[in-house]
Amino acid sequence: MKIASPAFNENAKIPKIYSKLGGNQRPPLAISDVPANTKSLAIICHDPDAPGRDGFYHWTVWNVPAETTEITGESLPAVAVEGVTGWGCPGWGGPQPPFGTHRYQFYVYALDTTLDLPENTKPKELIAALTPHIIDQAVLTGRFGVLDILRQG
Secondary structure (H helix, E strand, C coil): CEEECCCCCCCEECCHHHCCCCCCCCCCEEEECCCCCCCEEEEEEEECCCCCCCCEEEEEEEEEECCCCEECCCCCCCCCEECECCCCCECCCCCCCCCCEEEEEEEEEEECCCCCCCCCCCHHHHHHHHHHHEEEEEEEEEEEEHHHHHHCC
16 A cells, blocks of 8 residues: 655655645645555554654544545545544644654555544544554655745745
């Protein structure tokens, strides 16, 4: 399985428009090579460089149909459920690092089921629920830093 973005390459800078300080648009994602027996997909965007023991969660979404190959900033399948992020609310909350350059890891998980979880599900609860159902996974890492905000205007 693979995850990519037409907005940035692996380990490259995430454009400012996707940050909390520059438009807070959800970046487009392309998903491919999903295993045939997948029932649903889940996506988590995590910043492992954020202060604190667990980093910071910028996006959680589950019950994305297995046949989904593209997620754009404007569209998300109607049956998909967005959970609570580190910002305390559901939906995309873009990068806003307090210092330095951080990594933003977009994990996509192929699951053998759909998840019966409410919208107020927190990242750790989602991870606990999906872990026993993972068939395959992939990750895309982007970078964003305080200096990127100044350089991109």
